[in-house]
Amino acid sequence: MARRTAEDAEKTRLAILASAQAHFARDGFKASLADIVSDAGVTKGALFHHFPNKLALFQQVWTDLQKGMDEEARAEARKVIDPNDPYSQLLAGAKVYLKWAARPEYYRIVLFEGPSVLGMQGWYESDRDIGQRNVRRSMEFMADKRCFPRSRINVYSVLVQSVLNGFGFALGKGEDGLTPDVAHEAFEIMLRNLR
Amino acid sequence: MARRTAEDAEKTRLAILASAQAHFARDGFKASLADIVSDAGVTKGALFHHFPNKLALFQQVWTDLQKGMDEEARAEARKVIDPNDPYSQLLAGAKVYLKWAARPEYYRIVLFEGPSVLGMQGWYESDRDIGQRNVRRSMEFMADKRCFPRSRINVYSVLVQSVLNGFGFALGKGEDGLTPDVAHEAFEIMLRNLR
DNA sequence: GTTTATTCCTACCACTGGTATGTTTGCCGG
DNA sequence: CCGGCAAACATACCAGTGGTAGGAATAAAC
Numbered sequence: 001m002a003r004r005t006a007e008d009a010e011k012t013r014l015a016i017l018a019s020a021q022a023h024f025a026r027d028g029f030k031a032s033l034a035d036i037v038s039d040a041g042v043t044k045g046a047l048f049h050h051f052p053n054k055l056a057l058f059q060q061v062w063t064d065l066q067k068g069m070d071e072e073a074r075a076e077a078r079k080v081i082d083p084n085d086p087y088s089q090l091l092a093g094a095k096v097y098l099k100w101a102a103r104p105e106y107y108r109i110v111l112f113e114g115p116s117v118l119g120m121q122g123w124y125e126s127d128r129d130i131g132q133r134n135v136r137r138s139m140e141f142m143a144d145k146r147c148f149p150r151s152r153i154n155v156y157s158v159l160v161q162s163v164l165n166g167f168g169f170a171l172g173k174g175e176d177g178l179t180p181d182v183a184h185e186a187f188e189i190m191l192r193n194l195r
Numbered sequence: 196m197a198r199r200t201a202e203d204a205e206k207t208r209l210a211i212l213a214s215a216q217a218h219f220a221r222d223g224f225k226a227s228l229a230d231i232v233s234d235a236g237v238t239k240g241a242l243f244h245h246f247p248n249k250l251a252l253f254q255q256v257w258t259d260l261q262k263g264m265d266e267e268a269r270a271e272a273r274k275v276i277d278p279n280d281p282y283s284q285l286l287a288g289a290k291v292y293l294k295w296a297a298r299p300e301y302y303r304i305v306l307f308e309g310p311s312v313l314g315m316q317g318w319y320e321s322d323r324d325i326g327q328r329n330v331r332r333s334m335e336f337m338a339d340k341r342c343f344p345r346s347r348i349n350v351y352s353v354l355v356q357s358v359l360n361g362f363g364f365a366l367g368k369g370e371d372g373l374t375p376d377v378a379h380e381a382f383e384i385m386l387r388n389l390r
Numbered sequence: 391g392t393t394t395a396t397t398c399c400t401a402c403c404a405c406t407g408g409t410a411t412g413t414t415t416g417c418c419g420g
Numbered sequence: 421c422c423g424g425c426a427a428a429c430a431t432a433c434c435a436g437t438g439g440t441a442g443g444a445a446t447a448a449a450c
Contacts, residue, residue: 006397008397009396009398032437045397113311116311152381154371159358165360166354169357170357183353189390201427228408229407240428243407244428395449396448399444400443401440402439404440405436407434407435409434411433412431412432413429413430415428418424
């Protein structure tokens, strides 16, 4: 086979991404490219035409998952009654995030493998770009409402983000008798009582 | 070279472990065995005589680091005035943990690479064995003191563990203007106000 | 209708973790 | 004191990995 329609090319690209997501979700980053292209019905030539290397492929899978979660979270946050209430928006977004964390692909690829694969800079930057901004805005909002001194905005941002991450992990793992609702309730209590 | 004294053997074993820790700390699990044995002054034959495979080598490095941190944390917890106060013991242990998290080898090997390398079961189990037990004991203690209902012991254990993990991460990463002291203060405030 | 550039395949490469086998020699029973 | 076993390595090698080079076919632009 050779030159196809741009539409066909997009199809193979998506097939590669789908297969890659499945394999990364099951075997982590160590999933072999041979298996990925085999299940996608193409050869390595196609893969390396669409992606410069394995890491870029993983990054794309990672980004797609994050984007999906982020869009749903934003949509849910927009439904909050008061559009100028970052606190409620954070709670709404957190609810969505905790649900996604229970999904095996999101759990394994984004939360589990993401850090070590993308490296500390890459992962932390992307993570901060997507989640931390909302968290930080909410912390500033709470500080303005005299919940706690502004000097603690920084630490509390890290703290809140950590709790969301950790709950995501625990939910993704499945045990601990933890459900998204229980986690969300505890999250809110903790948040409300920050001083 | 060939058969040496048992003492000599232990020396090469330690040399391999030291070199492995250095390389794993810098390059993560993808550090090559060739480089590790080269810097240790031995060959791969020696490595595979002492360790069954690369993962076992990593596990040993991981365990040694965890053991070092755990021993120091326990020692510090034992210095607490009231020996029947898990709350204060947790705070003391947390202080030690946060300090270790700022050390690059501990950060990279235990916190960063550990999860994806050892896998969810291996990492979570070991992590829980070392840290979670103390956290859980403290949560039960606080529940008994009517800080919050016993039904929340489980969630809060996960929550507290997550905060420690996340602070460790942020400290290890170095930025955010975060110091062990600031993190520890925020940790205590959060803990004290759990309902 | 010729050219061009995209899309993909095949063949190949350097390197990796891991193995099989060989070699030296401390050590222990007789 | 000494023969043999096994510990403690070294050497040579292998299957599989991510990645590359080059070519073939053809959709698309002119």
